[in-house]
Amino acid sequence: MKAVKVRLCDAQLVKKKLIETNALDTSHMPDRDSEHIYFPLAEGSEDSVVLGLESVEIVEREMPEKRVNISLNDRLAGFLNTEELALVGRSQEVVGDIMIIEVDERLIGKEKEIASAFLESNKQVNVVVKKSAIHSGQFRTRGVEVLAGEDRKDTTHLESGVRLYLHLEKSYFSARLGSERLRIAKLVKKGERVLVMFSGSAPYPLVLAKHTQASKIVGIELNPDAHAFAVKNREKNKVSSDRVELINGDVQVEVPRLIAHGEEKEGGFTKFDRVLMPLPKTSEEFLGDALPVVRPGGMIHLYAFLNEKEIDDEGKRIVNLCEEMGFTLKLDKVVKCGQHAPYTFRVCYDLIVS
Ligand SMILES: C[S@@+](CC[C@H](N)C(=O)[O-])C[C@H]1O[C@@H](n2cnc3c(N)ncnc32)[C@H](O)[C@@H]1O
Incomplete structure (x- = not known):
């Protein structure tokens, strides 16, 4: 999509201008690199933005989508029927920023969509995994499979003021x-x-x-x-x-x-x-x-x-x-x-x- 690339020092000014001219795309989030901030541009508003602003460039860029406040149930109801909805467990374990879900075998074909619904509904969650093998062996380790979000299995969990770096498959927690x-x-x-x-x-x-x-x-x-x-x-x-x-x-x-x-x-x-x-x-x-x-x-x-x-x-x-x-x-x-x-x-x- 089109985005406005602007130096960090000019960001507030440009943001104000974009809002005033209805040129800010509110379904996406701003993004940044070390020197610039990128504002998502509403479709067809390129011309109105460039006018009157210096040091602004319009670039083609993937922009992160904004997570909108739709309840988990509403998201799930978008692709599951009532019987399927009843099969989705709602009390999931969260370790750091990873949510661990259990998927009923009758929902396997829809597990990625279910995981995305959990991801979108939980701001503190960046990865959703499913249990793929129960705790076993002398080390009591388990298997997990990433279904949605970032592709990783390690995280830092905060418990009672203690920070614990963990890998979900390499050690028990x-x-x-x-x-x-x-x-x-x-x-x-x-x-x-x-x-x-x-x-x-x-x-x-x-x-x-x-x-x-x-x-x-x-x-x-x-x-x-x-x-x-x-x-x-x-x-x-x-x-x-x-x-x-x-x-x-x-x-x-x-x-x-x-x-x-x-x-x-x-x-x-x-x-x-x-x-x-x-x-x-x-x-x-x-x-x-x-x-x-x-x-x-x-x-x-x-x-x-x-x-x-x-x-x-x-x-x-x-x-x-x-x-x-x-x-x-x-x-x-x-x-x-x-x-x-x-x-x-x-x-x-x-x-x-x-
Ligand atoms: C259920 S986990 C508990 C880990 C940790 N206390 C916790 O609460 O997260 C049990 C741990 O015991 C370890 N373990 C199993 N047999 C052991 C042994 N003979 N000596 C020392 N540790 C052992 C496993 O590797 C595993 O990490």
């Missing part, structure tokens, strides 16, 4: 756990030493660093990509490596190393006040590593995915399992911190070690 991380932060007392097993790209360590007076937080993560993001995030949030120590390795190797290192260098390993175990599928397999490093009176937060009916029995089973390993635990609280699937919840057991 759930924006839906933000309130759970803050709940844990509220329990942490001044001077605590906290171990975050399975720390991923460091959302728990960094939220705890920002919102608590913990003296030391140690994160252990196996996935090298997630660990690299964690280190970058620690730096971005200006947190020192003395306060938040991040280790790339297997919890079952690194926890014994922490003990050995403490004994060698500091004349005795100092136990942790709190251990977080956010690996819901297999956390309990690591209880044998967590229990010996929590001080008496300290706490373990163990996550699991469970059907509602199993929650109470599972709590008792975990306490018994610890008993068999020679540790006495009291179940302080069970917190549902999100729905994982129909009737299945992400549950956190807050356990006090005697």
Whole structure:
């Protein structure tokens, strides 16, 4: 389309003139480069613009379309019938400026149009992806496919004042756990030493660093990509490596190393006040590593995915399992911190070690 190219210093004057002469195309946005601003021109108004203005050039240029305020429902109703509309989920996860949608298989042929409708209806969203593979494997990573917007899968997510750089396929992250991380932060007392097993790209360590007076937080993560993001995030949030120590390795190797290192260098390993175990599928397999490093009176937060009916029995089973390993635990609280699937919840057991 035609656009008016003008030096930045003349932009206000030219804009005023364009508005006065009805020459500004309001369905497109102005655009800029380092020295100029480009105003979209209404069709057939080239002549009226040039008159009386110096240092103005009319150029041919692609101009960004303006996002108009049409509701998501109205956009979707433009190409979906009532039955199809009912299949579109409305509560989507947004990580940074990326929206993650789930597309019902009956709508696959229209998924790009659906994604564009979400993109146009959400100003803070620049990319819409669909889940293409569920979280799996040891690293709990997933697949996503870009359907609309910019062609990228990385973003910076802001959570509780912490900036987290993430790649949706290279490391695990759930924006839906933000309130759970803050709940844990509220329990942490001044001077605590906290171990975050399975720390991923460091959302728990960094939220705890920002919102608590913990003296030391140690994160252990196996996935090298997630660990690299964690280190970058620690730096971005200006947190020192003395306060938040991040280790790339297997919890079952690194926890014994922490003990050995403490004994060698500091004349005795100092136990942790709190251990977080956010690996819901297999956390309990690591209880044998967590229990010996929590001080008496300290706490373990163990996550699991469970059907509602199993929650109470599972709590008792975990306490018994610890008993068999020679540790006495009291179940302080069970917190549902999100729905994982129909009737299945992400549950956190807050356990006090005697
Ligand atoms: C469910 S994710 C949680 C990540 C992070 N805490 C969060 O909330 O975003 C579990 C993480 O545990 C890591 N992991 C799995 N097995 C591990 C092990 N044996 N040692 C250390 N990390 C492990 C995975 O790579 C994954 O990043």
